[in-house]
Amino acid sequence: MSEKVEIKPYTGAAGGWGSMKSLATIGLREQVRPETVRELARQNKTGGFMCVSCAWGKPHPPHPAEFCENGAKATAWELTRFRVTPDFFAQHTLAELKDWRDHDLEQAGRLTHPLRFDPAGDRYVAVSWEEAFADIGAKLHGYDPTKVCFYTSGRASLETSYMWQLLARMYGSQNLPDSSNMCHETTSVGLKACIGSPVGTIQLTDYEKCDAIFYFGQNPGTNSPRFLHDLRACAKRGVDIVVFNPLRERGLERFTDPQNPVEMATNSSTNLATQYHQVKAGGDIAAMMGVIKHVIRLDDEQGGTVLDHAFIAEHTKGFDGVAAKARSVGWKEIERESGLTQGALEAAGDVYAKAKRVICVYGMGLTQHVHGITNIQMLVNLMLLRGNVGKPGAGFGPVRGHSNVQGQRTVGITEKPELMPLDGLARQFGFEPPRAKGWDTVATCEAVISREARAFLGLGGNFARAVPDTETMAPAWEDLELVVNIATKLNRTHLWPGKTTYLLPCLGRIELDRQAGGAQTVTMEDSFSRIYGSTGRVAPAADTLLSEAAIVAGIATATLAPNPKVDWTAWAGDYGLVRDEIEKTWPDLFARFNERLEAPGGFWKGNPAAHREWKTGSGRAEFNVPEVMNATGFEDADGKFRLVTLRSNDQFNTTVYGYDDRFRGIKGTRCVAMMNRQDMAALGVADGDTVALVGAHGDNDDKRVDGLRVVAYNIPRGCIGGYYPELNLLIPVAHHAVESHVPAAKTVPVRVEKVA
Structure with a gap:
């Protein structure tokens, strides 16, 4: 692996030849065997094995290649030729291994x-x-x-x-x-309280029926690349995809389908997001309130024809309180807390008001905040306005991470x-x-x-x-x-x-379990509450x-x-x-x-919620009036930033496959602080300078991470992007979501110290 650090804007699309090159690189590095290539043909298919990476759905019928870049990396990573035998530890003490990088530890082998x-x-x-x-x-x-x-x-x-x-x-x-x-414990707590179900309400086929997708805080290009096929299909048939995300992620902007010969031959791509709103980290509550405020105003002006009042009357509780809050909150507060303009939020509201069937997609950009539960409640408020739960082509689509993270909760x-x-x-x-x-x-x-x-x-x-x-x-x-x-x-x-x-x-999941x-055969559950068999057949890495x-x-x-x-x-x-x-x-x-x-x-x-059966205390889907307008859980102050921890394109959870975050143009390092140019100017730091991030809260002001290279990046003012898990030590254990206790890794209070 090259140690040369190279940082320059990435101009390509998600997918395409970049994905093919990345797969070739890891294949050579892991010295993949012929059976690895054969196994990819069985990945995520009936009678085959279910990907050891993300929990995205497995369509029927499947694509010819029903695996993505990161899924193929995970397969190559598991079927590597390298082995960690007792002799390895005879040569390396733990004190020595503590100096190894995360990638190198796992790269050592099975x-x-x-x-x-x-x-x-x-x-x-x-x-x-x-x-x-x-x-x-x-x-x-x-x-x-x-x-x-x-x-x-x-x-x-x-x-x-x-x-x-x-x-x-x-x-x-x-x-x-x-x-x-x-x-996603925030989902389990928040959705269950509001609609009686702790998980998403849609099926994969609902993407074939929706009119609009509202997309919050999730990056499919890195975290669930097979989702890009469904987003591409939606975009091709004219579905509005309205994105709220602090960073502009290439996987939400455009996609070159590696299985489309025309796009590959012409290096062309499909545009995805029709609106892209770079909400301030922790500002989604205010952003959703702005959309709700606009939609309720349209309903008032158009004689009650915008909202689904029949659904609200029959199936919900608490609408009047949310409507009163939306009417009373001022646009200045909404703009300040969301980082978005009234015009931008009204444009999003216009899409929502016109669409008959809306899917709401979200990820940890909503759940990993102190007031993450309020984020989920606001999503529910928005979706209930027009009855977008429990009908074809509409509902909640939280994107889960690991391959059976939802299923293990199902079984206790x-x-x-x-x-x-x-x-x-x-x-x-x-x-x-x-x-x-x-x-x-x-x-x-x-x-x-x-x-x-x-x-x-x-x-x-x-x-x-x-x-x-x-x-x-x-x-x-x-x-x-x-x-x-x-x-x-x-x-x-x-x-x-x-x-x-x-x-x-x-044994790994891809290996023969005799x-x-x-x-x-083993089983797992995907993000859509569907359960699959998975059968490995590759010879185990060792007979021990x-x-x-x-x-x-x-x-x-x-x-x-x-x-x-x-x-x-x-x-x-x-x-x-x-x-x-x-x-x-x-x-x-x-x-x-x-x-x-x-x-x-x-x-x-x-x-049950998919059939409009509400297993809540009231027996109805419940609106909730927000008590706060941002999700951070701390007060802003001069010099205090909101750190957003991120995964790279070459990563799944704590597994680091390599040091090339292709979509963000960062190669050869993970020690970076992505900053807004105006913030950099105010602090007197330049692109390429070295800084430290230091805790800026009572629970983490003794913590610091040194040696971070400043990268000028398209990120809202007051926000900084950096990689997980390297920056985890800046997150206090006590800095977690109210009720769900999910670590608030998407808005961590930090300040910046320039290194001379």
Whole structure:
């Protein structure tokens, strides 16, 4: 990989030859095998395997190539030829590896053997699976279960996630944080309170029926590139795509379809956004209020013909309060808080008022704020005005991140007892589940920092790198009594060992999972609440690997007393038995689960709000009057900026595939601060200068990140863009969304210090 730093504007479209070149680069770097290329033809297709990257839907019929640039990178990353054997750790201490970059740690290759940390040698050493399970079980016996955390990455299958939550609850712990806590928990809390459903209400086919798309705080070019095909199809048939996003992202501007011969041959592209509003980070509440204000004014002027008053009367509660607020709030306040003009917001309102069927798309640009719940409430307010919920071509389309992050919550990965049928679980398995609320991600961080937590078991992921205030977390993490990480590759969390630490390597989803019952299939749920089977067939990276399910069963058998209703060994040998139990726990959602595994396009688990059945306290969809006009949760001041943490084009979550953020024109580095030119002039810094970002809030004013190169960028004044997870240490653990506790990573208070 080139270390040369090159920063210049990118003039191309998303997709196209740039994507092809990027795939070729990572393919050569990972020394992909012929079977990797063959497997791409099976990716996201019936009878194949579901992408290990994002949770976008899998259409039926599929495209000839139903994978995107980042999905192909994820496949190549998993099927790499490189291996991390015990010999690797004989050559490298953890002190040495801590100086490696995130990319280089994972680039080292697939883990091959179960490992235990040796403090004397500061390195991992090989152990047997039997020894690892026995010691983990023995140590868990000595802890108060309420002080033990069972974390789940969004990549784990439905079957393994179900086994994991059952292990935790039978052990006595309801500490079940997951990656949803870091991203879309705000959706789960906000949507559920407003419409009775914690997830999106649309299906992939609704994009074929909509008249307009209102798009907030999500970047499909980097985070869900297969979505670009649907956006392109909408644009081709004249759908208005109205975007609200602080940065101008190329994946929302124009797209060259790599599967379109004409566009590839002519290097042409399809324009996507018809309006692009660069809202100030944290200013979406005010922006949506401006649109609502304009639409209500149009309705007043046109004799009540703009709003769907029949829908409002029959299906909603609280409209009058929101309407009164919209009429009374002034445009000066709206413009100040949103960073947008009255004319721009009225233009967006005109589109909304005319469209018969509107889809509202959003991502973490709305959820990761202190007042993220208010963001979601304002979305609901906007959509309810014209009945844009529960009809074809209309509804909410939150774009989820990891491939099964939504599904694992469906099968019980939750710290909230009210979301789990605990009485039914007690009858099904003959034990008394814990009833108190457990730890979410923020509570887990607080418990680790306070040294209340005794043990952490992680089913995948890179928890200690993904969370806020990593500088404080690292030394606290090493005081944990027991740390167990189930993983395919080395990552930074593994370099912060507890007093006893195990690193347990598992099969990847693309690999053949042959158990006592034969070759196994796993399942996952996408952003549209559709469930798919996924079958790997590539030879495993090593014959010493176990499946995730087998590892969970091994820990459970060593930890729990025998239970005649739970045969962990049999479950690990036949995942169909696990699916039978999932169906017993949720018979309505998973009826005939094993029969429907390979349904083309997946099978839908259902959503009452999609049928205008409102499972709220009032039995109606609820309007909410906002109490604030920006989502930041802190006061603006001279010299204080709103830091927006971002992912690059060469990244998925904490996995960094490379150092080329093609769409933003940044190559060879991730140590940057993207700034507005007017802000730069006011501070006396120039493009290419080196600065530090320093915390500008009581909870983070002792934190700083040095060595950041200033990049002049098209970003609203008062905002700075920088990369996650490198800048996570600037996010205080206490800086999180009200109610949902999602870290507020999209508006972090910072100031800029120029380095002489």
